[in-house]
Amino acid sequence: MLSMRTLGELGEFDLIARIERLARKQALPGVRLGIGDDAAVLRARKGEDTLVSTDSLVEGVHFRWRNQSPQRVGQRALIANLSDLAAMGARPRAFTFSLAAPPSLPVARVDGLVRGLLREAERWNCPLVGGNVTRSRTTSIDLTVIGAVLAGTALRRQDLRVGDRLCVTGTLGGAALATALAERPGGRLRRLAEPRLAAGQALRRLPGHGGCIDVSDGLLADLSHLLRASGCGAVIDPDALPRPPGFEAACARAGCDPQRLVWTGGEDYELLFSVRSSAPGVRELARRFRVPVTEIGRTISGSGIRGIPGGGRRRGWTHF
């Protein structure tokens, strides 16, 4: 039977104890001290740099309870964060989970949320080691992931050079299309995107790699970040942008513009990166990354993006 208890009835310390209990089965490699103290303690390895990245999901902005299961909300939250580590070529170490929620929130939702987090955590070897719970009018989930990378080798946004080949893993627009389809009667959400952790680490080891970012806000927004950080421009071949199989037909059914979804759809969590012209071709990259890789254009001197259909109005997800 589903517990209909609320957070208000459970109380803060019992809520924390409940999360601890759910998290107790985790493997904790490299964790000296996990949940339950003032801070978590991670064993540092010689010659490694420590990475920190943080992200939030807010109810009504990034998710709605009635659209998807609490478990799925938790999975999405951790995937978004791990994707940032993937974009730096890093290995996950651990994460913290902060929950702000109204006292009326059913405990069953928190349980689902935590199970979703722990499911992805286990899959990607990234144990939950701490966090915080607090009362708020709006439910929001704040995660911070800690990663590690061989000292001095993290992939950065600023490392594009003029003449680089621009590439992307997987396909673009699928997550946005799935969201559009799910909002129609009888629609269902598709399988979640995966953080490209193995691909990021392989790219980091690739001689001749350039800069990298994950596509969380849409190609246009994230490519703009890359170009601005590196001080160059880009020419994109719009016909080369990789789409999921059956994309055009599904877009027609959903009443969506496929070009718009490919350029501005978020949450695909693919890696957008550059390699020097001398680097291996996309087939060899795909073999090393264990995921399809497509070349979509080149960097040029100057600024801005050439090749946007309809003349380059920037659209993507912004929070204000």
Next chain:
Amino acid sequence: MLSMRTLGELGEFDLIARIERLARKQALPGVRLGIGDDAAVLRARKGEDTLVSTDSLVEGVHFRWRNQSPQRVGQRALIANLSDLAAMGARPRAFTFSLAAPPSLPVARVDGLVRGLLREAERWNCPLVGGNVTRSRTTSIDLTVIGAVLAGTALRRQDLRVGDRLCVTGTLGGAALATALAERPGGRLRRLAEPRLAAGQALRRLPGHGGCIDVSDGLLADLSHLLRASGCGAVIDPDALPRPPGFEAACARAGCDPQRLVWTGGEDYELLFSVRSSAPGVRELARRFRVPVTEIGRTISGSGIRGIPGGGRRRGWTHF
């Protein structure tokens, strides 16, 4: 002239750029990559463990804009987090700042908030290296601090032993009294508490130290955490609890029960810790910690706290 622009008018990327600009003057020792990429990169030092701790301030729960300046809100947020590192005997390395706020929030408030964060960040050598901004109905501030400690030496809650002497730095109840006084007509908030970073590090190096926690939720709640983690009980001498000078008279003016404030008042951020009976006396501890230290009781076998005036009803700040 004060800018009356709102976050909605500024836009997400300009908001991030604004925070980056404010943060640009920071010294960044040990930071390989700060704000502006998918993750921050910290240089790991040989033989060090990495600590992670996270905390949130929610508008209407932990602060109200009309009660205090945005700068003070920012200072309090970072102090609360640094205090967790102090309780582990750690040195701060860096922090991330996540802001969830409604589009109607004036930009001037964010500026004040960030200035407050940066002011404490500079004072305690803990640079801002990343974060996140997002839209929400409620304003909330989520910080994650990263710290470092000589491998294997972090102070823990679980390290009390039966027969330990229980001690506290500074005085208790002052923050709660100041809040009560500030709520009266013409009241003003007093100087902010300080994270006891130097004391925590000195305690960690002390032969014969036991367990440690920071008093953020009140003596009763935090002592209970310590005892539960270590599996023992405590006898406290209520008359020994250190109070600020003039405390009783000020409590009378504010109409507060001094005993209640000393036992349950939060945000003093003093360290509550144990030392073995063979450890140096409080004068020597005070000399090493550079802050007054008071012995308030002893640990005993069993569980629970003896010595609470009025018979031990537990009160403290809980979030649900």
